[in-house]
Amino acid sequence: MPRVLAETENLLKLYDRSSEVWKVIKRSKQTLKSIKIIEKALLDLGLSRNEAKVYLFLAKAGKSTASKVAKAVSLNRTEIYRVLKGLERKGLVSLVLEKPMKFVAVPFENAVSWLIEAEKMKLRTLEQRKDRLLEIWVSLPGSYMDSELREVFQILEGSNQTESKARELLESTKYEFCVFISEDIIGRLYHSGFLDELERISKKGVDVRLIADNSPKIEFFVKEMKFKNVKYVLMDAGDLPFFLISDEKEVLLMLRKNRSNFLGEMTKNSKAVVLWTNYYALTRILYRLFIELWNSNLEER
Incomplete structure (x- = not known):
């Protein structure tokens, strides 16, 4: 079964374990468009661009070592560990205790649900703080509430x-x-x-x-x-x-x-x-x- 190991903008590099042969597949325009849509959605839900790339690679490729992930998304080892740690904190990636150590992504459906719920929690927290923030604002020297109706x-x-x-x-x-x-x-x-x-x-x-x-x-x-x-x-x-x-x-x-x-x-x-x-x-x-x-x-x- 071919496995994703590295990718560029238009090419996908796979390694077939059964035949021990590398394969390079050119992505279709529709595939590129779909990936960009998913990446943008993950960015909108609070992931950084590197976090989105790493998560998508792991979600497609299955469990991989940090070095393979780094090679696939073109990041250095220091940066890849920082990104993986961030994804772990968000609950999107888990550490597999094997030798060598590997990382695995949660299913895409779960990841999207958790990210949406996290954004909802942020909004609820801000709503709860709204009245208190207004009180603090009014109490500041020079602060005032403009009650005059302005046409804007x-x-x-x-x-x-x-x-x-x-x-x-x-x-x-x-x-x-x-x-x-x-x-x-x-x-x-x-x-x-x-x-x-x-x-x-x-x-x-x-x-x-x-x-x-x-x-x-x-x-x-x-x-x-x-x-x-x-x-x-x-x-x-x-x-x-x-x-x-x-x-x-x-x-x-x-x-x-x-x-x-x-x-x-x-x-x-x-x-x-x-x-x-x-x-x-x-x-x-x-x-x-x-x-x-x-x-x-x-x-x-």
Whole structure:
């Protein structure tokens, strides 16, 4: 059975124990793409680039000595022991007491679950410290809480920031939440649970109104939701971008160039900017546009 022993960016070097022959295999573009996706996910979950490389090598190759791991990922022995020690502390790698000493990775599924749980614990800890941190901040000389309402614009970068802001607006809405959904984002909204959140807040007394492009794709997802409290209409609204309005006070607006997807996920040749603002004039313009579209659809029925 061939075993991974060394790898470069495009080549994978294996040693076949049965035939005692080295084999070099060229990775396919799809394999490279898949590995990059997994590496990025591990980086997002708190691993360093070297930790991600070492873990992935061990997860693919099975138990190996430190020297073989070092050779495979092109790190010196001092650095490889530091990285392996870090992975041990995170519970992703275990030491096998053999001669020579070897290391083995936990299954990938377990590793991802543990890393996600570790990130959740960090967030819970920060949430618990929030009130205390605010007390300390206010007590500092020269510190003050600015209670004056300021009109501001904020550009949101990446899907995490945008989704977090959208959910923040959902939670803070007291009486009315308006959403316009275009065809190119409906899938992401459905799978992220955003549409479920609309139904949830509507059950708490918030007037939720949704306008969406009239297309087979959107009709499919809307039927899947089986909305009971969310009011919605499907209509031909042209090339309007996704936007939402909370209590006529705050707006989240996706400005797009060419075709792009929700939450900053873009096609290769397109760009998108997600804007949050409480600027009164812009909020009123978008709210009036929404109400006019809503009323015009009701008049046509």
